[in-house]
Amino acid sequence: MSLTQDLKNEPIRNLSLRDAVAIRSTTTLGEAVVAMRDKHLGCAVIVDDAHRPTGMFTERGLVHALVVGADLDAGMARDYAETKCPTVNQSEPITRVWELIQRDGFRFVAVTDDNGTLVGLTGQRGLAEYLFEYFPQQVAVQRLGNAPWLHAREGA
Amino acid sequence: MTDESDGDDKEFIDPLSNYEPRTYESEIAQSLVEDPVSMIPSRPYAHVDSATSVASAVQVLHGLNASCLLVVDADRLVGVFTERDVLERVADNFPAIANRPVRDVMTADPLVVNERDPAGAALAAIVAGGYRHVPVLNAGGDVMGVVSPRRVFAFFERHFQRGPR
Numbered sequence: 001m002s003l004t005q006d007l008k009n010e011p012i013r014n015l016s017l018r019d020a021v022a023i024r025s026t027t028t029l030g031e032a033v034v035a036m037r038d039k040h041l042g043c044a045v046i047v048d049d050a051h052r053p054t055g056m057f058t059e060r061g062l063v064h065a066l067v068v069g070a071d072l073d074a075g076m077a078r079d080y081a082e083t084k085c086p087t088v089n090q091s092e093p094i095t096r097v098w099e100l101i102q103r104d105g106f107r108f109v110a111v112t113d114d115n116g117t118l119v120g121l122t123g124q125r126g127l128a129e130y131l132f133e134y135f136p137q138q139v140a141v142q143r144l145g146n147a148p149w150l151h152a153r154e155g156a
Numbered sequence: 157m158t159d160e161s162d163g164d165d166k167e168f169i170d171p172l173s174n175y176e177p178r179t180y181e182s183e184i185a186q187s188l189v190e191d192p193v194s195m196i197p198s199r200p201y202a203h204v205d206s207a208t209s210v211a212s213a214v215q216v217l218h219g220l221n222a223s224c225l226l227v228v229d230a231d232r233l234v235g236v237f238t239e240r241d242v243l244e245r246v247a248d249n250f251p252a253i254a255n256r257p258v259r260d261v262m263t264a265d266p267l268v269v270n271e272r273d274p275a276g277a278a279l280a281a282i283v284a285g286g287y288r289h290v291p292v293l294n295a296g297g298d299v300m301g302v303v304s305p306r307r308v309f310a311f312f313e314r315h316f317q318r319g320p321r
Contacts, residue, residue, distance in 0.1 A: 003184060004316050033247045042240060059239035060223070066242070066250050067218045102309055107223075124288070124305035131312065132283040135276065138180075138188035142280035144267060 003134060012097055013090040016129050017111055017120030022047045023057065023077060029065055030072035032057050041121070043108040045085065046078055051117045053110040055081040087112055090119060094130065097122055184315045188276035193269050196278055196311045198292045198301025203228045206235065206259035210246060213237050213258040224289035226299060227262050233291055233299050235262035240288075268293050271300050275311060278303045 021035045021044040032044045036059075046055035061080035065072070070080070086106040088096045090113060100106045101124055108123040132139050180186035187195075203226040204213055213225060217239065227235040237258050245261040246253065253261065267285045269277050271294050281290040282305055292300045 002182060003312075030248075033243060037244055042243065059243050060221075062247055063214060063218050063239060063242055066214055066247065072247065098309070101306065102313065124309075125283075127309065128279060128283050128305045131308075132279055135185055135188055135279075138185050138274075139276040139279045140284070142274060142277040144277075144281055144285050 003131075006134070007094045007098060010094050011091050012088055012094055012111055012122065014130075015094060015097070015122045015126040017090075017122050017126065020045045020110065020118055020121040022051065022118060025054070025076070025078045027077050028073060029062070029070060029075040029077050029080065032077040033062065033072065043121070044077065045110050045118055045121065046081055047118055050115075053085045053087050053112065053116075053118050056085045056108060056110065057081040058108065082106075085110055089114065094127070097127060101127060184312060187311075187315065188279070189274050191275045192271060193273045193275055193278050193292055193303065194271040194300070195275055196292075196303050197307045198303050201226055201299075201302045203299070204237070204258060205229050206257060206262070208258045209255050210250075210258055210261055211254035214242060214246065214250075217242070224302060224304070225258075226291055226302060227258060228299055231299070232297060233266070233268065233293065235259065235264040236266045236289060236291065236302075237262040238289060266291060269303065270295065279308050282308065 018041065019039065021039050021041050023032050023035060023044045023046055025046055036042065036044050043056055043058040045053050046057060048054050055078055057077040057080060061082070065075060065080045086100045086104065087110045090111050097109050100109050106123065108121060110118055111120045111122055113119050202216060202220050202222050204216060206227050206229050216225060224236055224238045226233060227237055241261055241263060267281050267287050268291045269281055271292050278290060281287060289302050289304050291302050294300050
């Protein structure tokens with residue numbers, strides 16, 4: 001089986017989904033920032049009463065808000081959210097996430113169940129982790145550090 | 157072949173006669189090991205110097221629709237300033253720190269990869285290192301670009317376009 005076939009055959013639920021930060025349309029910028037920072041996530045998913053995604057507030061929206069001088073305590077996250085919330089069903093193939101990232105330029109993708117309820121979050125990191133685990137002998141063995149190879153290997 | 161120094165007529169045995177080149181499951185696997193990081197797209201990239209104000213750096217991020225700025229002084233990388241830094245270090249106090257230098261809120265001494273490292277090192281830095289943007293340097297320490305998940309995925313896509321293997 002090749003990587004391209006596995007990406008087409010494996011469902012999105014096989015990615016290591018992260019717990020999403022779910023906020024409401026009434027959540028302020030400041031509240032969203034605190035929630036995102038607490039979970040070390042770069043986005044918050046705006047959900048309705050049925051916990052279905054309706055929007056996505058990201059770090060990029062935060063940058064926009066700061067540039068225009070928004071008041072974090074009074075401004076609403078929804079006003080700086082993506083106009084379209086990228087959403088996939090967890091049973092769809094992983095290629096859907098790949099397309100949303102590479103073709104449409106999204107960084108995060110909200111994942112739902114068959115009822116459209118938010119169940120998690122994936123995106124660039126989820127795909128990168130999938131590839132990391134797909135090629136353990138080629139990727140996981142790489143050294144991490146700032147010394148060039150020649151320096152690191154000197155004397156070895 | 158004879159060795160005239162001691163008159164011993166030993167048959168030459170190639171010490172590499174049993175060498176078998178490494179084999180890979182796929183072209184992508186081979187590429188991750190044998191192709192250098194420089195094969196991954198790493199440009200364009202945006203940069204500022206460390207004395208740039210936080211407000212200006214945020215403006216640059218917004219104006220370029222960028223997620224990361226390399227912070228470079230005298231042609232040497234000294235840090236990165238990303239959307240994550242905005243979330244974690246800037247947002248709460250933006251009015252108060254807007255005029256401070258970006259060096260105060262950047263991520264200093266970031267994890268980097270060398271352009272001659274195996275391409276797989278870039279993916280390892282992103283996943284195991286936990287950094288979404290990884291600057292690429294050459295052996296002389298010059299900034300060559302920055303790799304990101306999307307750019308690594310584009311590297312993979314080049315293989316996809318040659319058909320499933």
